[in-house]
Amino acid sequence: MKITRAQKDAVISLLKEKFDEKQKVANEAYEKNNKSKINGEIKAFLQDQDKLESLLMAAKEIILKWKDNENRFTSTEMSITYGWNWKENNELLNKYSEEQVIKYIKHPSIKRPDYAKVARQLELDTLSKDFDINEFIKKYLD
Numbered sequence: 227m228k229i230t231r232a233q234k235d236a237v238i239s240l241l242k243e244k245f246d247e248k249q250k251v252a253n254e255a256y257e258k259n260n261k262s263k264i265n266g267e268i269k270a271f272l273q274d275q276d277k278l279e280s281l282l283m284a285a286k287e288i289i290l291k292w293k294d295n296e297n298r299f300t301s302t303e304m305s306i307t308y309g310w311n312w313k314e315n316n317e318l319l320n321k322y323s324e325e326q327v328i329k330y331i332k333h334p335s336i337k338r339p340d341y342a343k344v345a346r347q348l349e350l351d352t353l354s355k356d357f358d359i360n361e362f363i364k365k366y367l368d
Contacts, residue, residue: 229352237348237363238341244367245338253333268327339366 257264344366351357 229349234345234348237359238345241339241344241363241366242341245336249333249336252336256333257328264328264331267331271327271330 348362351362
């Protein structure tokens with residue numbers, strides 16, 4: 227049986243979806259079992275965000291003072307002053323919800339196959355007369 231590119235892509239896509247589901251279940255279990263640790267990390271992140279906001283506001287005040295004394299700065303210092311991108315910093319300072327912070331907390335990752343190798347193995351296995359697609363998929367999911 228010769229496999230088409232679309233069939234191969236569909237099998238790889240299915241495997242990716244299954245491993246994404248496994249990762250989601252593993253993440254939920256990790257969050258459930260490590261609730262106090264995660265709450266501590268969330269609290270620390272939000273405190274760090276408040277410190278960052280204070281630092282950026284202090285930097286803004288310094289830059290505004292520099293603008294008042296333009297004559298005594300070099301062109302490099304002035305380009306730094308005028309290059310300050312307030313929009314990016316305001317985006318950086320947007321407050322995150324706890325759900326958003328959880329996305330950034332390191333979760334244990336499940337072992338995933340190398341999908342390029344899976345695709346090559348699929349092509350080889352389909353050359354056999356007794357190839358079974360369900361058995362092939364099951365081999366990687368177990």
